[in-house]
Amino acid sequence: MDILGKRYWYFLLSLALIIPGLAAMGVWGLPLAIDFTGGSLLEVQFGSGQAPPPAEVTALYEQEFDITNTRVQTSGADVLIVRSPFIEEATRAEIVRAMEARFGGPVTLKRFDSVGPTIGQEVAARAALAVGVAALAVVVYIYFAFRGLPHALRYGVCAIIAMIHDVAVVLSLGAIGGHFFGWQIDSLFLTATLTVVGFSVQDKIVVFDRIRENSRIYRRLPFEFLANHSIVQTLQRSINTQLMTVQFLLLALALFGGVTLREFAITLVVGLLSGTYSSIFIAAPILVVWEKREWTRWFGRRAEAAA
Amino acid sequence: MQQRFLNWLIVIVVALAISIYVVLPTSHLVFTLGNQTIDRSQFRQGLDLQGGIQVLLEADLPAGTNINAVAMETAKRIVEQRVNGLGVAEPTIQTQGERRDRIVVELPGFTDPEQAIATIRQTGLLEFVIIPTGELPPAEGAVIQTYCPVVTQVDCGNPAQTPAPASTEATTDTLPAKTYVTLMTGAALQDATVGADELGNPLINFTLTGDGNRIFGAFTSAHIGDYLAIVLDKTVISAPVIQAAITDRGQISGNFTIDSANQLALQLRYGSLPVPLKVVESRVIGPSLGQDSLNRSLMAGAIGMTVVVLFMLLYYRLPGLIAVLAILTYGLITLALFKLIPVTLSLAGIAGFLLSTGSALDANILIFERLKEELRNGRSLRAALAPAWQRAWPSIRDSNIAAVIICLILYWFGSAFGASIVQGFAVTLFVGVLISLFCALVVTRTFLTATVEWFHGVEERPAWFGV
Numbered sequence: 206m207d208i209l210g211k212r213y214w215y216f217l218l219s220l221a222l223i224i225p226g227l228a229a230m231g232v233w234g235l236p237l238a239i240d241f242t243g244g245s246l247l248e249v250q251f252g253s254g255q256a257p258p259p260a261e262v263t264a265l266y267e268q269e270f271d272i273t274n275t276r277v278q279t280s281g282a283d284v285l286i287v288r289s290p291f292i293e294e295a296t297r298a299e300i301v302r303a304m305e306a307r308f309g310g311p312v313t314l315k316r317f318d319s320v321g322p323t324i325g326q327e328v329a330a331r332a333a334l335a336v337g338v339a340a341l342a343v344v345v346y347i348y349f350a351f352r353g354l355p356h357a358l359r360y361g362v363c364a365i366i367a368m369i370h371d372v373a374v375v376l377s378l379g380a381i382g383g384h385f386f387g388w389q390i391d392s393l394f395l396t397a398t399l400t401v402v403g404f405s406v407q408d409k410i411v412v413f414d415r416i417r418e419n420s421r422i423y424r425r426l427p428f429e430f431l432a433n434h435s436i437v438q439t440l441q442r443s444i445n446t447q448l449m450t451v452q453f454l455l456l457a458l459a460l461f462g463g464v465t466l467r468e469f470a471i472t473l474v475v476g477l478l479s480g481t482y483s484s485i486f487i488a489a490p491i492l493v494v495w496e497k498r499e500w501t502r503w504f505g506r507r508a509e510a511a512a
Numbered sequence: 513m514q515q516r517f518l519n520w521l522i523v524i525v526v527a528l529a530i531s532i533y534v535v536l537p538t539s540h541l542v543f544t545l546g547n548q549t550i551d552r553s554q555f556r557q558g559l560d561l562q563g564g565i566q567v568l569l570e571a572d573l574p575a576g577t578n579i580n581a582v583a584m585e586t587a588k589r590i591v592e593q594r595v596n597g598l599g600v601a602e603p604t605i606q607t608q609g610e611r612r613d614r615i616v617v618e619l620p621g622f623t624d625p626e627q628a629i630a631t632i633r634q635t636g637l638l639e640f641v642i643i644p645t646g647e648l649p650p651a652e653g654a655v656i657q658t659y660c661p662v663v664t665q666v667d668c669g670n671p672a673q674t675p676a677p678a679s680t681e682a683t684t685d686t687l688p689a690k691t692y693v694t695l696m697t698g699a700a701l702q703d704a705t706v707g708a709d710e711l712g713n714p715l716i717n718f719t720l721t722g723d724g725n726r727i728f729g730a731f732t733s734a735h736i737g738d739y740l741a742i743v744l745d746k747t748v749i750s751a752p753v754i755q756a757a758i759t760d761r762g763q764i765s766g767n768f769t770i771d772s773a774n775q776l777a778l779q780l781r782y783g784s785l786p787v788p789l790k791v792v793e794s795r796v797i798g799p800s801l802g803q804d805s806l807n808r809s810l811m812a813g814a815i816g817m818t819v820v821v822l823f824m825l826l827y828y829r830l831p832g833l834i835a836v837l838a839i840l841t842y843g844l845i846t847l848a849l850f851k852l853i854p855v856t857l858s859l860a861g862i863a864g865f866l867l868s869t870g871s872a873l874d875a876n877i878l879i880f881e882r883l884k885e886e887l888r889n890g891r892s893l894r895a896a897l898a899p900a901w902q903r904a905w906p907s908i909r910d911s912n913i914a915a916v917i918i919c920l921i922l923y924w925f926g927s928a929f930g931a932s933i934v935q936g937f938a939v940t941l942f943v944g945v946l947i948s949l950f951c952a953l954v955v956t957r958t959f960l961t962a963t964v965e966w967f968h969g970v971e972e973r974p975a976w977f978g979v
Contacts (some may be wrong), residue, residue: 209752230913231668231884232948238869274523281939285956294796295626295629297625297937298625313799313800315800316796317795318793318794318800319791319794321792324793325794332925332934335922338925339918342917342918346913346914347910347914350913352965387668391651392933393932399863399934400863400864400866400867403867403918403941404867406911407871407874407912408908410914414907414910415907415909436887442877442878446870446873446877448823449873449874449877450873451870453817453820453823454817455866457813458812458814458816461808461812462566464908466809467809469863470812473863
């Protein structure tokens, strides 16, 4: 089975997924939730059939509290989610009372998050920094673990490139989901991203381990053949692990979990799938491209390589 | 070999038995360590699962101001005291942030955010209140009305915190009977420390500022034998008798223990918070939402695991059964540790657990795929076990070490910067990965060896191993 021969097609496929995602991010922006931008989120449950239309809630915020820029969303039966600029707990209590007065019936508070603007930005910046430092540490560790091989550093770098690929896929999904389905990049999304990062790195190491083992056994084989053989040998494991962790466990979460968990599970399904995909179709092919220094021939033979 | 795997088998069975006992919801796990009682009967659930309130307070000082660590610590203790008044079972109060200038308060299961935030944010007004001659003071802990006349010329805090009549013409005659007049506020105190009398009983020494000196001296010399109440946030914390005229420095004696004296000295010194705090983040999660999330993820987990078990049995057959037992062992030990440590289980924590379950499964799959390869190469089952395991090990080791490195860095960032989600994820993943390494290293291997040693028929049936 020749997997690596078509490597440029895989790169093309990944680009075809990521570039529209990045474009979506550029045009629509990432739908950052209040966890990162600051602001308030109020989720309230109305009595059966008593939830008012969103426009009336917006009107209530504006008329009685002079709060503009609210976004109201229905979530399940009789549940409304209102996102607004930062408000204090005291205001929140008044708003709920005003809702009860205006729309009737008891209004139950399900969730109220209020995040000051500076806090939000800090969390986002620090999470990004944490992932960055973790990635650097992983490169160092892989370099150490593969030190017996020529060009050990490449393995670490390729693993991280593939990991960035997976994060890009997840963020693209977030941007597109945000635009079409009203998804929000919140702290749960951050958790999903961390999970994808962890899984991705583990998966890369398993595939690289086989290359490490084979290059001790078959010293004379060309690297591309060796890498291809290693991928084929680990293919069954890749598929099974992917099935176990992702498809079975997470699809169940996506299908049976609640609304908040559904976004989380779908993000994980896509991200972890990308994690397995990028081990085979991104990380290992880049190793081969690097080994053969193929970029020196890209411009003369591009048509041939892509064909 | 025989002896070693038997030893391991015993270790595994014992660990399993303990874990099952710990995980069972009916187990009564209460330990006593010194004078502390530790209850581990229930899993510690994060706010997002059991509902509750989280408030993040930040020192409200101009940027660039140096944060005094002692003052922050004191502020934390004052907040802690106030929170304890709410009667929440297991509140958490921690300082956080790079500059340690934040205090995070978590009130699991508490449902009244208005009360919680009002309690935490009260500014803490310390007053010395005049008890009219001949009257007995209100009991300690009683809540009283006070009135702070401007004539005392000692700051009574900003008007918003003084609910008494604001009119400067108001005199004691026109006030309701239960309202006491404030002599001066905590601002008149320079310092308060704990000391001891000749008999070694704890008492409190305090010194006064210039203003305080003048007011207190004049008042106490005229009222020897009367009571004077010390009131914090309208609650009487102590009501000693004036025994002598007090100028410059004085003593409060009473029925103190070292602890209560320390506490009072602290309140006298910092009655109002030593650092102004503002709420920068608050989260309120209704109990129904948390319960709903928990139930749904539990159900999804059960369905997912059932499918995994079926797949493992169908695809890997006998080793599949071993893997299922190994994963079960992994799951039980990990959950038992979560309960004992205790690890707070939030949605992020569950994600970490899920990921480590994935890597525990992966370790088994790696071993079995290698086993199949060795069997296909014509080795006997007995001969295939050791090389299969040896070849799978480096990949299991390296991938899990990488995961551990990620955990440590995420945990460090999470705790240093107060990103509790990142931290919760890192902790469960870390515990899970360590146990999954143990399971790959010991449990799967021991179970496999046991099968080969005890069931001699399996040697002739490679189909049982999916070959």
